[in-house]
Amino acid sequence: MKSAKGKLFATLCLLMTLFVLFGPYGDSRVSAVDTSTYKSLKIFNEVLDIVEKNYVEEVKQKKLIDEAVNGMIKSLDPHSAYLTPDQYKELQVDTSGTFGGLGIVISMQNDQLTVVSPIEDTPAFKAGLKAGDRILKIDGQITKGMSIQDAVKKMRGPENTKVTLTILRKDFKEPRDFEITRAVIKIKSVKHNVYDDSIGYIRISAFQESTVDELRKALQQVSGKSGDLKGIVIDVRNNPGGLLEQAVKASDAFLKSGTIVSTKGRAKAIESKFVARDDGNEPTCPIVVLVNEGTASASEILSGALQDNGRAIVLGMPTFGKGSVQTVIPLEDGSALKLTTAKYYTPKGRSIQAEGIKPDIVVEPIRQAEGPETAEAQMLREKDLKGHIRGDREVEQKPAEGKGKEQDKGKDKTDLQRDNQLKSAVDILKSWEVFKRIGKN
Numbered sequence: 001m002k003s004a005k006g007k008l009f010a011t012l013c014l015l016m017t018l019f020v021l022f023g024p025y026g027d028s029r030v031s032a033v034d035t036s037t038y039k040s041l042k043i044f045n046e047v048l049d050i051v052e053k054n055y056v057e058e059v060k061q062k063k064l065i066d067e068a069v070n071g072m073i074k075s076l077d078p079h080s081a082y083l084t085p086d087q088y089k090e091l092q093v094d095t096s097g098t099f100g101g102l103g104i105v106i107s108m109q110n111d112q113l114t115v116v117s118p119i120e121d122t123p124a125f126k127a128g129l130k131a132g133d134r135i136l137k138i139d140g141q142i143t144k145g146m147s148i149q150d151a152v153k154k155m156r157g158p159e160n161t162k163v164t165l166t167i168l169r170k171d172f173k174e175p176r177d178f179e180i181t182r183a184v185i186k187i188k189s190v191k192h193n194v195y196d197d198s199i200g201y202i203r204i205s206a207f208q209e210s211t212v213d214e215l216r217k218a219l220q221q222v223s224g225k226s227g228d229l230k231g232i233v234i235d236v237r238n239n240p241g242g243l244l245e246q247a248v249k250a251s252d253a254f255l256k257s258g259t260i261v262s263t264k265g266r267a268k269a270i271e272s273k274f275v276a277r278d279d280g281n282e283p284t285c286p287i288v289v290l291v292n293e294g295t296a297s298a299s300e301i302l303s304g305a306l307q308d309n310g311r312a313i314v315l316g317m318p319t320f321g322k323g324s325v326q327t328v329i330p331l332e333d334g335s336a337l338k339l340t341t342a343k344y345y346t347p348k349g350r351s352i353q354a355e356g357i358k359p360d361i362v363v364e365p366i367r368q369a370e371g372p373e374t375a376e377a378q379m380l381r382e383k384d385l386k387g388h389i390r391g392d393r394e395v396e397q398k399p400a401e402g403k404g405k406e407q408d409k410g411k412d413k414t415d416l417q418r419d420n421q422l423k424s425a426v427d428i429l430k431s432w433e434v435f436k437r438i439g440k441n
Helices: 002-022 037-055 061-074 084-094 122-126 146-153 211-223 242-251 297-308 420-441
Strands: 081-083 098-101 104-109 112-118 133-136 162-168 175-182 183-186 190-195 199-204 231-234 257-263 272-275 287-291 313-316 324-330 337-347
Touching: 037 061, 037 420, 061 081, 081 146, 084 146, 084 297, 084 337, 104 146, 122 175, 133 146, 190 211, 199 420, 211 242, 211 297, 231 420, 242 257, 242 297, 257 297, 272 313, 287 297, 287 324, 287 420, 297 313, 313 420
Parallel strands: 199 231, 231 287, 287 313
Antiparallel strands: 081 337, 098 183, 104 112, 112 133, 133 162, 162 175, 190 199, 257 272, 257 337, 324 337
């Protein structure tokens, strides 16, 4: 065992020496030796040796090293993570849009697992889980200190099996158990409708591998149902994001030219810029994008791209503010690092991180009358997450309280009588035609 640790320490020292002598790019520049790094590695080796020899129970060296790496990456920000081989496979399943589980997006707030958004038409959504719910237990196991990856693994499982989540909500006097039956989650990321025979409605619930294909079909069907399409509502409320490539292509579907999004990081290789292309089939009618506090990441890219290019009015509430880029780096043993490597910037150079997209027209959702027991919880934003990466203009301050509440996702979002934000968007697009006629007179 001692020789194995000796080899580990020697290898680390050798790698550090090569890095110091030749630099990260293999050139001939010589840097001063950072002796503090050697000292830290030596301390790590000593601690590893002490734990292995003296801990009350025998522990495997690999487990200790894995947990050390996990702790190091976890300390960086809420979105970076060390993924075991099983967790890496789970991540790959996420982007396919089909998996067995509950259908919720979770994050970490104040070291507590918290629901960011339940996904529409999933068991969690139907069971009544809400954004802001704190998950205290999973099948009786306390989640304090549990990683997001471990929590996801516990909540997923075979179809028709049950899992019990112990939930604390802002308006609950005490925690409550929600028994939820798992299902095969097949997320249809795009839905569509037509209002008043002339206003198209396209709902994008997530950005996954099939999103752009579904979006193109929805645009064709919406245009076909209306002989004279006067406007389009793009609804990305409670859209937690997903694949950058899909968000860029979805934005391009509505833009003939202009920058969509750019990324900037410490490494020049990470920096990129995505530009729209004129395919000749982009809709030319006015567009309103619906957003709220659950609009995050890739959906903020689409909202910012259409807003900054003057292609759409953004209506609703300020978005979540998740504007950081995670790069997944596979490792030799099948594990991977999900590492934050850059930030997203809108076409006008605005940072999304911890700031979000500000609507052109702020419209707060009107909650349907309910009893106090089902009152809605406060929505979370990126800036509320412990250890988040600061936005470019963010200053030290306490998180704002009491701003914005989640719309009742248990109601039918396509019902104009119950969804005042959607109704406002449709009314604006209908008025657009009226003002155009007035302008011609």
